[in-house]
Amino acid sequence: MSTTTYTPRRGTLARTESRQALGFVSPALAGLALFTIVPVVLSIVMGFFNWPTFGDKEFVGFDNYVRLFTQSPDFWPALRNTFVFALLYVPISVILSLLLALSLSSRIRGRGALRVLFFIPVVTPMVANVLVWKMLLQPQGLFNGLAQSWFGVQLPNFLADPQWAMIMVVVMSVWQGLGYNMLIFSAALEQLPESVVEAARIDGAKGFRMIWSVMLPMISPSIFFASIMTMITSLQVFAQPQLLTGGGPGNATQPLVQFIYNQGFKFQELGLAAAAAWILFAIIIVLTALQFRAQKKWVHYEH
Amino acid sequence: MKKIHVGAVAAAAAAALVMTGCSTGGGDASSDTVVIDMWAGSQSDTDALNAQLEIARKQNPDLKIELRTAPWGDFFTKLTTNMASGNMACVTGMNSGMLSSYTDGFRELSDADLEAAGIDLADFSAGADEILSNKGTMYGVPFDIATMLVYYNADLLDAAGVAHPEAGWSFDDFEATAKAATKDGKYGFAVGMGDFQWQALPIAKAGQQPVEQDGTLALTDPAFVDAASWYSGLVTEQKVAAPVASASDTGWGENQYTGQNAAMAVDGTWNAVSYLNNDAGFTAGMTTLPSGENGSLGLILGSGFGIAKSCKNPDAALKVLGSMLSPEAQDYIASSGRSYPARTASQPLYFESIDEQFRPQVEEVFTKAFEQVQGQYVSDNWSKVGTYIQPQLVSVYNGQETMENVLESAQQQFGE
Numbered sequence: 012m013s014t015t016t017y018t019p020r021r022g023t024l025a026r027t028e029s030r031q032a033l034g035f036v037s038p039a040l041a042g043l044a045l046f047t048i049v050p051v052v053l054s055i056v057m058g059f060f061n062w063p064t065f066g067d068k069e070f071v072g073f074d075n076y077v078r079l080f081t082q083s084p085d086f087w088p089a090l091r092n093t094f095v096f097a098l099l100y101v102p103i104s105v106i107l108s109l110l111l112a113l114s115l116s117s118r119i120r121g122r123g124a125l126r127v128l129f130f131i132p133v134v135t136p137m138v139a140n141v142l143v144w145k146m147l148l149q150p151q152g153l154f155n156g157l158a159q160s161w162f163g164v165q166l167p168n169f170l171a172d173p174q175w176a177m178i179m180v181v182v183m184s185v186w187q188g189l190g191y192n193m194l195i196f197s198a199a200l201e202q203l204p205e206s207v208v209e210a211a212r213i214d215g216a217k218g219f220r221m222i223w224s225v226m227l228p229m230i231s232p233s234i235f236f237a238s239i240m241t242m243i244t245s246l247q248v249f250a251q252p253q254l255l256t257g258g259g260p261g262n263a264t265q266p267l268v269q270f271i272y273n274q275g276f277k278f279q280e281l282g283l284a285a286a287a288a289w290i291l292f293a294i295i296i297v298l299t300a301l302q303f304r305a306q307k308k309w310v311h312y313e314h
Numbered sequence: 315m316k317k318i319h320v321g322a323v324a325a326a327a328a329a330a331l332v333m334t335g336c337s338t339g340g341g342d343a344s345s346d347t348v349v350i351d352m353w354a355g356s357q358s359d360t361d362a363l364n365a366q367l368e369i370a371r372k373q374n375p376d377l378k379i380e381l382r383t384a385p386w387g388d389f390f391t392k393l394t395t396n397m398a399s400g401n402m403a404c405v406t407g408m409n410s411g412m413l414s415s416y417t418d419g420f421r422e423l424s425d426a427d428l429e430a431a432g433i434d435l436a437d438f439s440a441g442a443d444e445i446l447s448n449k450g451t452m453y454g455v456p457f458d459i460a461t462m463l464v465y466y467n468a469d470l471l472d473a474a475g476v477a478h479p480e481a482g483w484s485f486d487d488f489e490a491t492a493k494a495a496t497k498d499g500k501y502g503f504a505v506g507m508g509d510f511q512w513q514a515l516p517i518a519k520a521g522q523q524p525v526e527q528d529g530t531l532a533l534t535d536p537a538f539v540d541a542a543s544w545y546s547g548l549v550t551e552q553k554v555a556a557p558v559a560s561a562s563d564t565g566w567g568e569n570q571y572t573g574q575n576a577a578m579a580v581d582g583t584w585n586a587v588s589y590l591n592n593d594a595g596f597t598a599g600m601t602t603l604p605s606g607e608n609g610s611l612g613l614i615l616g617s618g619f620g621i622a623k624s625c626k627n628p629d630a631a632l633k634v635l636g637s638m639l640s641p642e643a644q645d646y647i648a649s650s651g652r653s654y655p656a657r658t659a660s661q662p663l664y665f666e667s668i669d670e671q672f673r674p675q676v677e678e679v680f681t682k683a684f685e686q687v688q689g690q691y692v693s694d695n696w697s698k699v700g701t702y703i704q705p706q707l708v709s710v711y712n713g714q715e716t717m718e719n720v721l722e723s724a725q726q727q728f729g730e
Binding site: 064065066084145148149150152170171172253254255256258259260261265273276277278279 | 391394395397398415418419556557558559560561562563564575695697698701704705706708709711712714715727
């Protein structure tokens, strides 16, 4: 009896509440719409237009995409450079930072100071990092100076040689991003359940066996997180090549994002830039999805 | 129901944004204020602009005038965005080298416009009307004129026992000086990366520009290719200049010169004063571009102001433009030694501002350098050409690519 009279009242209350709730979330929704949804939708639309910064816009269908793949002389090299960078950078960065975290996980003296030291490049502005690296790498710089005075060897002009330039961009980026992944791995290693580690130790596991069969599987969620984030940031790389090599020599180190930047802000071809940006987005989404699929095989969430 | 609400909110917000985004017309928030947009890289730049602003305010007491500034590089990015959103300032600064990408935003200046601004082009240096013109249409009036010069480090030349170059020297003199000054880890010359800096010597040597007067790209013209190859050969063959370290070193030649690694470099007259009073403390000197069989062709460059096409109050803007280019404002920039004014009557004041020990040299070199000048010809996609060539130059200077190939592929890509 009481339930029959109670139900409709609860319905009105729920409705009022949901209306009020909408009132509370609407500022957030408006923000989301204004700063995320609209720009995203606008960029999809732009990709189908010949959209100069100033002047008449013209619908061109898939022309921008066709132009990128068949006519643009810089698009394929930019795509290649982005992949080369990611393929070199992601494994090196993840493995090195893991080694660093492992070697700093045992209770050695001054490990706090070392951690801070390795983390410093992450927090220093990229421009400052690049300036220092340029002073090291240029022909009148430190490396060549030392090589000549100690060994009498003339080093290559690192940032002006097509092969070396990309390697140096990767080396500088690894050095710069090492501390961040190291911090993630260090945090995971600190959290290892004592009981499991002790059980393994009693069973006689130590050294490499301990790391490979016990510690790594247990921090695999962190490794997964770090490798996904590192891959995404590496596909979006811009600042390092822009500042260190200017995308050169030629277009040897120009990544996709710099290509997009040049098309949009230097050549004022916003449509082409938007199309290229969506291609990059598609690549990132697909690769991330693949990684999420593959994780079932090697990531262990249970302790 | 909730979903419908969310959708409605999003749609409303999207509609509002699209409407504001697409609304053109632009101009300024309040139409009685005239905004001046100009680049300024330092406090002294801003101070100088404010001094000119004061002159404009005094001459137009009925107008509210406001100044916006941004550093050189950001200025043009911002201008692109402002043009797109219809927020271009009524009076906007422009440079001869950048104009071709921005002509769409500027009002075509008619004789009536110039009259309304109180400007008589006869008072300006010969060729000044070409500076902010594109294919015969005038978009702005210059406040300064500039051309390229060869700057030298007198201390390095003295140490190498080489005579200082004199105005009117030849390309043979140039090579001899560069060769003799290349010793003890120093180079005789530093190659440029910027369009003006690297093209100045090839243009002077070839006696022609890499673009024809009607805007057709002529990068592969044999005379220009030869001259440009000779230029890159200064690094690769004659070895009198250092190879560039990175494509991001856009000011390579100028930095090598001020860093005292090179005895000579090419740069614009706009930097004459800062080189003479350089922080490093070396004795700087200057001379004209060398001349060869084809004379010594130089470009007349410069910066000035134009009126935005979208400006709601062009009459007021023209008045402000006239004031910013008035004899008083020109006398100010001349006597402060900031740049070489476009008004002929103000030019002597520039020389007076220069330290007495350099004054005769500056006056002689400037006068001679502006004798054989031509307005810069640019193609519609000139900024793309520059953006393409610049990182390729690094490969050329490092001997991995030839100048001929680079010019050829640029011509193919952008010549259509």
